[in-house]
Amino acid sequence: MxxxxxxxxxxxxxxxxxxxxxxxxxxxxxxxxxxxxRIDISLVTNNRPASLHRLLSSLQKAHYFGDEVPLYLNLEQTADSVTQRLASDFDWPYGSVTVRHRIVLGGLMPSIVESWYPASNDTYGVFLEDDVEVxxxxxxxxxxxxxxxxxxxxxxxxxxxxxxxxxxxxxxxxxxxxxxxxxxxxxxxxxxxxxxxxxxxxxxxxxxxxxxxxxxxxxxxxxxxxxxxxxxxxxxxxxxxxxxxxxxxxxxxxxxxxxxxxxxxxxxxxxxxxxxxxxxxxxxxxxxxxxxxxxxxxxxxxxxxxxxxxxxxxxxxxxxxxxxxxxxxxxxxxxxxxxxxxxxxxxxxxxxxxxxxxxxxxxxxxxxxxxxxxxxxxxxxxxxxDTQPLAGSIKDIQRRREKEAQQILRDREAQANARITAALAQAEAAAQGDMRERPMMVPHPDHGSEHADGPRAAVLRQPGETVEAHREEQEELARAANAAEQRQTPHIIEKYTPRQPPLVEQGDNDDDADVVDVDSSEQEEASPLDLDADSEGEVISDIFESARSRAKVQEIEEDQDSADGSDGVDDAGGVEEEVGGRFIPKDRREPLGWEMEGEAADQE
Structure with a gap:
């Protein structure tokens, strides 16, 4: 400016x-x-060479008052050879000429909108179709x-x-x-x-x-x-x-x-x-x-x-x-x-x-x-x-969008059916003994010890159906899976090895302190287990009772020469028991830790 x-x-x-x-x-x-x-002139033409010639002639006869006026000729993809030759041979004495030819049929929307773009806020665009005369x-x-x-x-x-x-x-x-x-x-x-x-x-x-x-x-x-x-x-x-x-x-x-x-x-x-x-x-x-x-x-x-x-x-x-x-x-x-x-x-x-x-x-x-x-x-x-998406009326656009939505629903339904089929095959394999579901370890309420739950049958249902509609089928599937697993596992309960750390208890005199290992040879001399027991749970409970009855624990006082003189005594002056590196209040019974060996552990 x-x-x-x-x-x-x-x-x-x-x-x-x-x-x-x-x-x-x-x-x-x-x-x-x-x-x-600066005023740019943008012409849009397709296959009307006579109309284009009339427009170009009227532009040549106009007065431009000493200005340089750029001219842009925009040819559609379907422009005929006569139109293309007329555009390429046109003589424009008032400025530059730019000829553009589309390679993709655009229609009037992109042909007009994309034919010109301002270079600055002082550039103005004149749009003329070939059936216009100036x-x-x-x-x-x-x-x-x-x-x-x-x-x-x-x-x-x-x-x-x-x-x-x-x-x-x-x-x-x-x-x-x-x-x-x-x-x-x-x-x-x-x-x-x-x-x-x-x-x-x-x-x-x-x-x-x-x-x-x-x-x-x-x-x-x-x-x-x-x-x-x-x-x-x-x-x-x-x-x-x-x-x-x-x-x-x-x-x-x-x-x-x-x-x-x-x-x-x-x-x-x-x-x-x-x-x-x-x-x-x-x-x-x-x-x-x-x-x-x-x-x-x-x-x-x-x-x-x-x-x-x-x-x-x-x-x-x-x-x-x-x-x-x-x-x-x-x-x-x-x-x-x-x-x-x-x-x-x-x-x-x-x-x-x-x-x-x-x-x-x-x-x-x-x-x-x-x-x-x-x-x-x-x-x-x-x-x-990327291209013009508006092929047709508004009703055509709405119908096309409805078809796209229906296709999305069909794809989602096919994916859901595929997942259901895979789950049914997995459940059937588990029922036949070809595949066993891994037991889930859940926390026990006492001190975080863990117990193994039995195998669980998969809960399957069709889309739109409730769990209650298939409850009997689910229970039957679970019973079949449990029975198949029991047949696969030998009914042998192997020796349980109780794992009890030394029990330390505060005695009356430091000289009377003693340590007794509950894993003594006396427990190893226990009578053999009855394999004809009514249930596996009864056998396990017998083992626990015998282990508790034969464990001899002697009272001892805590070593006063330990590194921390306050170990074993809480703030209130109460006495604690140290088991496996942790302290337990005396008035609280320490549960027996245990582990199973052999296939019995897997069975449990």
Missing amino acids: EAESATVIISLDKHEMQVADWIAALPLDALRHWHTP SPMFYGWLKMTILYYRYSMAMRDRSTRLFGVSLYQQKFFELRPEGRQPFDAHVLFESLALDPTLPYLSQIPCSWGAAYFPEVWREFHLYLALRLSEMAVPIADQIVPEIRSNKWPQSWKKYIIELIYLRGYVMLYPNYANYSSLSTNHVEKGTHIKDAVVSKTRAQYEVPLMTRQESLLALPSGRLPSYETLPIIDLWGMVATDDDIIERGWQSAALLDSCPVPFRLDVHPSYNARELLCAKDYERVNRYV
């Missing part, structure tokens, strides 16, 4: 002097930025309005919600729920006691020739990426209530209308007499237009193009009006105020329950779509789409 005090040189050709009267109507602070904005004065209209509303000191802070400048003058409103409705701004403004040729602001984005501002177009790119990824809102959800564009899932206009509605953005429209416009649409057969509707709708949408003999200053007071005096038309063709459309969008954003939007009219928009769509479903974070 040039300094405010710098001298600005504007170079014009002779044939442009007669159509450059609008330059004198601009304020000086706007003229100082004459070379600051006026020789189209560039002068864009240059005049951008300089005045974007770079003059009086207007730059007031027009922060202006997202573009249209070349086309509207004759119909297409967004009302009941369908297309005729619109005449001249008649409307006369009824409001306004000048009938007053330019106006509208929330409707123009796709038949318009310049889009860099901040909003950059925000739209992010908004569209978030919207298609469904990170915050499902793609089938309606953001704008009661509007016809909700039925256009394949159109980029559906999503930019959502952004415009939520933010309260507006576009500047020309309103010259007799519908004189800076661009027109010839409504030719293409992606969204069929043969049957071409002849019927062409007369409705074609408008006359402004000629060189007409002046861009054919405006009220001979100059562009102040921004705050421009009337505003909302998405439904109704007159509104700036506060109305901003508050309406803020309320709808709050209903989304996605992100809190600060409602302050005196704050400029941040142009950050993440303020409108915040990721709430964390399973879908960073799940941006």
Whole structure:
């Protein structure tokens, strides 16, 4: 951006002097930025070489007032050879030419949205489809309005919600729920006691020739990426209530209308007499237009193009009006105020329950779509789409999502059935003795000693069924497993070796201290066990009783020469017993530790 005090040189050709009267109507602070904005032209074409030739010819005949204007030719994958040759051989004397050819069929959404991206906040993009034709004065209209509303000191802070400048003058409103409705701004403004040729602001984005501002177009790119990824809102959800564009899932206009509605953005429209416009649409057969509707709708949408003999200053007071005096038309063709459309969008954003939007009219928009769509479903974070997922209507999208959900349920059911089958096979093998479940060691309530529980049968049930419905089958399965395990194990109880550490007890005299090992030879001379005992539990209890009865424990006093003189005596003066390196209160019986040897241990 040039300094405010710098001298600005504007170079014009002779044939442009007669159509450059609008330059004198601009304020000086706007003229100082004459070379600051750069206007890029982006053309989108497919397989209509005659239409493309007409558009390129109209661009060559336009006046650019000494500016360098980059031109981008975007060819669809299905572009025919004539279209490709016409694009590659085109001579553009006003700047650089860039030809791009898609390798994947994108459709109108990516073809338009991806055809241009701003290099800076002083770069503006003009989008033209090949069935559009421009006026020789189209560039002068864009240059005049951008300089005045974007770079003059009086207007730059007031027009922060202006997202573009249209070349086309509207004759119909297409967004009302009941369908297309005729619109005449001249008649409307006369009824409001306004000048009938007053330019106006509208929330409707123009796709038949318009310049889009860099901040909003950059925000739209992010908004569209978030919207298609469904990170915050499902793609089938309606953001704008009661509007016809909700039925256009394949159109980029559906999503930019959502952004415009939520933010309260507006576009500047020309309103010259007799519908004189800076661009027109010839409504030719293409992606969204069929043969049957071409002849019927062409007369409705074609408008006359402004000629060189007409002046861009054919405006009220001979100059562009102040921004705050421009009337505003909302998405439904109704007159509104700036506060109305901003508050309406803020309320709808709050209903989304996605992100809190600060409602302050005196704050400029941040142009950050993440303020409108915040990721709430964390399973879908960073799940941006690779290609266009919107093949079909909203009903087709909903049906496809239902099929995906059903497939997920089928996959989960198959995984559950596989786990149930494996568990049944394991239980059957255990019942046949081919596989024994390892006993689970559970803590005993006395001093953490452990006992082995018997084998447990697996508890199996089908999905949706209760345990009570299979209780008898489970009990039978458990009994069969226990019986099979008992048959596999010989009914022999081998010798138990009690493991009792020396018992130390406080005696009356230190000289009487003695130590008696309960693992004495007297226990080894015990009578052999009766193998015909009624149960294994009775044999074990007999062993315990005989071990307790034959254990001879003599009382001794604690050695007074030990390293810690307080060992064996608690704080209250009570006497403790030391067993296996730990002290036990005297009034508490020490349980016998024991272990089994041989297969009897496994059986237990």
